[in-house]
Structures are given as C-alpha cells and as structure tokens.
Amino acid sequence: MESELLSDEQAEHIVTTARTATGDSLRSVTYFTRSDFDQLYLREDLERDADLNTFVGHEWRGYRETQNAYQNSELGRYKFTVRAFENGYLLRVAADRKGVLITTDGLSMQSYEEIAEALQRMLAEDSGQ
Known part of the structure; x- marks a missing residue:
C-alpha cells in the first residue's frame, strides 16, 4: 500500500521490520x-472494512493519556501498549507526533518487546532524536 505520509523507503522499512519480527502472524x-x-x-485474508479513522483517533488519544497518567510512575517510562482482542492483538508504539499500530495473531511478550524497540528506534531516527 502506498503512503502519503512517508516516503516509499520509510513505509517499506516499517512493514519489513514488522514482517520480519512477526512472520505470518502480522495482520496489519x-x-x-x-x-x-x-x-x-x-x-x-482480512477485510478492508475497518473504521481506521476512529480506531487511530482512539489510539492517539490513548497514547497521550497514558503518557500523562504514568509520567511519574515507579514503573519507569512508558514504552508501548499491547491490547488483546477476540481475533488478535494490537501493538501501539508512539512518539510525540507519530506512531505505528501493528495488529497480529498471538505472539510472545518478548516478540512484542522486540518489535516495539525496533519501531521506537525508527521513529526516533525519523525525528532526528
């Protein structure tokens, strides 16, 4: 799929990173x-009928709320979110102005951590951080 927000190279890098880490478990x-x-x-094999506008809006607000709610937590800095659903899982990795949502079939928590770290590095590199 072609991106209007990223260069073809950046979009391909994100997808390749996700595919490499998840294999056939990657949904979107x-x-x-x-x-x-x-x-x-x-x-x-998935339908293209998801209401992504509402979905992404919720995840963006959720990221901001999570950042604010846990900023002084003894658990340390917030890193990423994994949500479990009836038909799959969602991984949200975000930075101040952008983020990536990945949906998958089941993976180990270690796999989600590895994917999140790779995506965080990409988002930081893209921002020049």
Whole structure:
C-alpha cells in the first residue's frame, strides 16, 4: 500500500521490520500522526472494512493519556501498549507526533518487546532524536 505520509523507503522499512519480527502472524500495519494515518499493510485474508479513522483517533488519544497518567510512575517510562482482542492483538508504539499500530495473531511478550524497540528506534531516527 502506498503512503502519503512517508516516503516509499520509510513505509517499506516499517512493514519489513514488522514482517520480519512477526512472520505470518502480522495482520496489519498503520502509521499515524496527530492528524492523519496511512495503512501500510493489510494481510490478504482480512477485510478492508475497518473504521481506521476512529480506531487511530482512539489510539492517539490513548497514547497521550497514558503518557500523562504514568509520567511519574515507579514503573519507569512508558514504552508501548499491547491490547488483546477476540481475533488478535494490537501493538501501539508512539512518539510525540507519530506512531505505528501493528495488529497480529498471538505472539510472545518478548516478540512484542522486540518489535516495539525496533519501531521506537525508527521513529526516533525519523525525528532526528
């Protein structure tokens, strides 16, 4: 899928990172900013009927609320979110102005941690942080 928010190279890098880490468990990859999003990948056996506008909006607000709520937590700095659903899992990795949502079939927590770390590095490199 072509992205309007990223270069083809950046979009491909995100999808390749997700595919490499998840294999056939990867369901979808969506890149988002504060005001827009692009679905970069959707597995062939899935319907293209999801309301991504509402979904991404909720995840963006959720990221901001989580950042604020846990900023002084003894658990340390917030890193990423994994949500469990009836038909799969969602991984949200975000930075101040952008983020990535990945949906998968089941993976180990270690796999989600590895994917999140790789995506966090990419988001930081893209920002020049």
